[in-house]
Amino acid sequence: MNAFWIILTGTLVATSSGLLGAFLLLRKMSMLGDAISHAVLPGIVIAYLVAGSREPLPMLLGAAGFGVLATVLIEMLYRKARLQSDAAIGVTFTGLFALGIILISAFAGQVDLDLDCVLFGEIAYVPIDVWITPSGLNLGPRAVWILGGLLVLLLLLLGLGYKGLVITTFQAEYAAALGVSVSFWHYLLMSAVSVTTVVSFEVVGAMLVVAFMVVPPATAFLLTNKLQHMLALTVLLGLGTALGGYCLAAWLDASIAGAMSVVAGAFFLLALLLAPRTGYRHQLWQR
């Protein structure tokens, strides 16, 4: 049963992160998830200092707030200071992460609030933290419910906002000419990325979130030239990655998050070699 919960959790994270990651990839902002997972640290510390405890809700709010703030700063550096987008991402997240470290060492050093327990969840512990109703009914791991709820919200957002997201991603200038608010859709997507990153890394750790946000969409991008297919493939690859990663970890008795990331990378390599249009095999054949 533990295996089932872990694979389900992995798949839920892979689906949420992957679907958003596909849009980030097309906007050439794939590393935004990584940036956000670091930039939220001051938000977590401030929430801790204000609330005076390690309750999850204030920390989540603080983190999500700083995630959005990071995307606003990145956008400002990119637009107003004319910095390249990757440089803007780098400047922003190192700055905010450093601010978080200073806050911890100056104000929260004497208590147990270090990176290991705040930033990095561990997917192997998911089945332990179960949700039991007052009447004693065991509903399964809490994380699965939270991630499942998040995924439903995201599917709603992507379903309803598909046209808006696609047109502003494909050609922001044309969208603006039609009168579509480019910044509304930008910040809607960025808020979704912030919340998803924060909720997910609390459960599975930052590395796995970033891996799921970048690698399956990049793999799917190589395999198809239709956006709907790319999104569907991303989800399938996420499922395959969670399943394969768990098996690999069980076989090697190694880190589950590490194994899942490796499997995601293996799928990517395979696509790189075999992709119908861009694959190495195809290029050899054309020669």
Added chain:
Amino acid sequence: MADIAVEAHNLTVSYHHKPVLWDVDFQLPQGSLIGIVGPNGSGKTTLLKSIMGLVQPDSGYVEIFGKPLEQVRARVSYVPQRESVDWDFPISVREVVEMGRYRPGRLLRRLDSTDKAIVRQSIARVGLEAFADQQIAQLSGGQQQRVFIARALAQQADLYLMDEPFAGVDATSERAILQLLAEMKVAGKTVVMVHHDLQTVQEYFDWVLLLNTRLVACGPVSSAFTEDNLRQAYGGQLTILSKVAHLVEEHDFPVRDRSKKQRT
């Protein structure tokens, strides 16, 4: 002059404190094909973007059909430069043209059968029926340009702002676009186009706007597209100038004859 399609007053636009357009005033008539011509960096694209409301002017304003843009946005359509998108984007010709049917208030709604029919017609008008389901990366440069034009047609606007639709275009696409422009003129549409090839200005356009940060001239091709004005717009760029002077003398365009007659 016929009814006015676009009117600009004291339009000044700058990027990072450097003026790109300086105190530009003009009126463009409805139902004409209008070329915006000038050397590189003379503000042609910026002028188009100011008309479309994509850059904020430092001073001055633009009116379209006598109204501010917000009131007539549905009647204006924009064809950006081909380089402005990533052509590897996983999207088909049809899906790009469908964007011409998107409206800010109706983004959540599905496209209905009328929209679909308009999209089909627009693709047919630029001659890309056979490519409708292909991914845009598989098209030639000229075909990609025609996708943008089809999308603009799908908007069913009255004023079309096009940024160098002839740049890097093959002969087939050039013919297709010219044919379309002729049809649009007959239908009473106004087309304002950034154009960089001086040789074809007299052939393609009724009206020309010569730009070099400041407005050099704006009027019917016969009276505005003169050697004097070109020298003013292009300044010291001798190669282009001599080419044009050569062109004007060698062929002694009828356009030029007309302007001589007008003077006498």
